[in-house]
Amino acid sequence: MATDPGKMRxxxxxxxxxxxxxxxxxxxxxxxxxxxxxTHNALADAGLTKSDVDAVFSSGRNMANDVxxxxxxxxxxxxxxQVGGCSFILHVEHAMAAIQAGLCEVALITHGESGYSRIAxxxxxxxxxxxNNQFELPYGAAGxxxxxxxxxxxxxxxYGTTSEQLAEVAVATxxxxxxxxxxxxxEPITVADVLNSRLIAWPFHLLDCCLVTDGGGAAxxxxxxxxxxxxxxxxxxxxxxxxxxxxxVSQMPSFTRWDAAVAAGERAFCxxxxxxxxxxxxxxxxxxxIVPILALEALGFCKPGEGGAFVAGQRTAPGSAFPMxxxxxxxxxxxxxxxxxxxxxxxxxQLRGECGPRQxxxxxxxxxxxxxxxxxxxATLIVSTER
Amino acid sequence: xxxxxxxPIPKPTPxxxxxxxxxxxxxxxxxxxxxxxxxxxxxxxxCPHCLSRNVAWVxxxxxxxxxxxxxxxxxxxxxxxxxxxxxxxxxxxxGARMMxxxxxxxxxxxxxxxDMPVEVAFHDITTEITLPHFRPRAR
Numbered sequence: 001m002a003t004d005p006g007k008m009r010x011x012x013x014x015x016x017x018x019x020x021x022x023x024x025x026x027x028x029x030x031x032x033x034x035x036x037x038x039t040h041n042a043l044a045d046a047g048l049t050k051s052d053v054d055a056v057f058s059s060g061r062n063m064a065n066d067v068x069x070x071x072x073x074x075x076x077x078x079x080x081x082q083v084g085g086c087s088f089i090l091h092v093e094h095a096m097a098a099i100q101a102g103l104c105e106v107a108l109i110t111h112g113e114s115g116y117s118r119i120a121x122x123x124x125x126x127x128x129x130x131x132n133n134q135f136e137l138p139y140g141a142a143g144x145x146x147x148x149x150x151x152x153x154x155x156x157x158x159y160g161t162t163s164e165q166l167a168e169v170a171v172a173t174x175x176x177x178x179x180x181x182x183x184x185x186x187e188p189i190t191v192a193d194v195l196n197s198r199l200i201a202w203p204f205h206l207l208d209c210c211l212v213t214d215g216g217g218a219a220x221x222x223x224x225x226x227x228x229x230x231x232x233x234x235x236x237x238x239x240x241x242x243x244x245x246x247x248x249v250s251q252m253p254s255f256t257r258w259d260a261a262v263a264a265g266e267r268a269f270c271x272x273x274x275x276x277x278x279x280x281x282x283x284x285x286x287x288x289x290i291v292p293i294l295a296l297e298a299l300g301f302c303k304p305g306e307g308g309a310f311v312a313g314q315r316t317a318p319g320s321a322f323p324m325x326x327x328x329x330x331x332x333x334x335x336x337x338x339x340x341x342x343x344x345x346x347x348x349x350q351l352r353g354e355c356g357p358r359q360x361x362x363x364x365x366x367x368x369x370x371x372x373x374x375x376x377x378x379a380t381l382i383v384s385t386e387r
Numbered sequence: 388x389x390x391x392x393x394x395p396i397p398k399p400t401p402x403x404x405x406x407x408x409x410x411x412x413x414x415x416x417x418x419x420x421x422x423x424x425x426x427x428x429x430x431x432x433x434c435p436h437c438l439s440r441n442v443a444w445v446x447x448x449x450x451x452x453x454x455x456x457x458x459x460x461x462x463x464x465x466x467x468x469x470x471x472x473x474x475x476x477x478x479x480x481x482g483a484r485m486m487x488x489x490x491x492x493x494x495x496x497x498x499x500x501x502d503m504p505v506e507v508a509f510h511d512i513t514t515e516i517t518l519p520h521f522r523p524r525a526r
Contacts, residue, residue, distance in 0.1 A: 140462050202460070
């Protein structure tokens with residue numbers, strides 16, 4: 001490795017986080033307004049103004065040109081990396097690098113998506129001569145719901161993972177959502193409810209699938225030095241990692257091991273200098289119930305093939321051994337389309353101790369991890385109250 | 388028939404044109420790297436394993452195994468196959484993998500199995516484009 005990742009450890013901190021004013025089904029708000037609200041709220045959380053911001057990171061349709069226009073910000077550093085839902089987790093790494101290099105000082109990472117109402121959103125469409133339209137879409141591939149299932153099926157085949165184990169994730173996540181007033185779905189569910197919900201794309205039932213909502217989220221990152229003087233207790237970035245392996249799921253290197261996540265996780269833990277046992281709370285992008293199971297394996301919280309058993313017995317529910325997706329996750333809290341920013345928001349709030357009834361006691365170190373595309377990219381972020 | 392087809396219709400690019408022309412003649416073309424020896428799909432002029440340009444078209448046997456699959460109950464709008472239908476990732480005997488539909492089988496997880504043997508079954512969707520579907524084959 002050309003550079004010493006240890007030099008990055010603790011160099012920057014997340015100093016402000018927020019959602020848009022509302023989350024859910026918001027036909028009265030455009031995707032850009034959701035960006036603006038989240039940015040406004042995150043800067044207020046940090047005790048900063050927009051004139052402090054000198055770097056903008058965003059992703060998706062409303063990329064790093066739209067946001068400066070809409071917000072009246074003139075960034076001297078622009079990050080528009082788009083690898084799907086985990087893009088914002090990966091933006092933290094890019095912001096860290098830019099701040100460490102002296103290219104900027106206060107980085108805004110912003111997301112807004114009218115995922116359900118589709119207000120001011122582009123029509124999602126592949127060109128007729130795209131590889132997708134030649135080699136996947138002719139077979140009735142229907143986006144993430146079909147693409148993510150290929151790993152669930154093969155995992156079941158090789159390791160005996162069951163639909164009941166997948167359902168455990170949805171049930172535990174809903175219990176966390178019940179403790180979060182901002183969560184979209186808060187009524188308790190059972191494993192039987194998940195298995196009896198209608199099939200979307202076997203092996204996924206409706207309740208194995210994330211929500212489709214509208215909303216925004218933002219985070220503010222700055223140097224550890226500047227963070228000391230700001231309003232909030234800094235949440236230091238200890239380790240980051242990212243990787244991508246494919247665009248079309250049919251090109252995925254392995255259908256039982258999430259290679260991109262393995263690579264991202266190894267690097268993040270190496271940089272952070274912490275072990276899995278040091279993690280107090282986990283925010284794992286749960287586009288479908290299988291995704292956090294594969295993340296647990298890829299990130300070394302259990303061995304390959306053991307993810308289903310790991311989540312059994314409500315292991316990830318409130319009050320249990322492994323607090324995971326404490327906001328209620330993409331499955332029950334919100335999922336605008338690109339959920340990654342919300343893992344960061346919840347991790348920071350847990351480490352600040354702001355989470356009320358869902359607060360994980362004495363949470364000092366948290367991990368965020370996300371997927372982008374169709375298992376295509378992965379990003380890992382380890383944060384802590386301690387440098 | 389061309390007017391009637393309502394699903395996505397692939398539009399070949401220069402590097403994929405030979406694949407689609409062969410499919411129309413019911414031949415499954417993949418590529419093999421002359422340097423590292425590996426087969427691959429989809430068509431590209433450089434080997435994705437070693438980045439060599441020394442690659443050649445070869446005709447695959449059309450036999451393989453169903454590596455993994457989903458059974459889709461929510462088809463995209465106007466997709467012509469009746470739901471539920473099986474979307475599979477087939478691993479060809481030569482080692483390359485491709486997405487396809489598994490046809491000629493009851494779309495039920497009790498019937499469709501990972502690693503089951505399959506063979507190519509070409510399906511004309513327009514006068515120009517033929518899709519390689521796969522169906523179960525006897526061992």
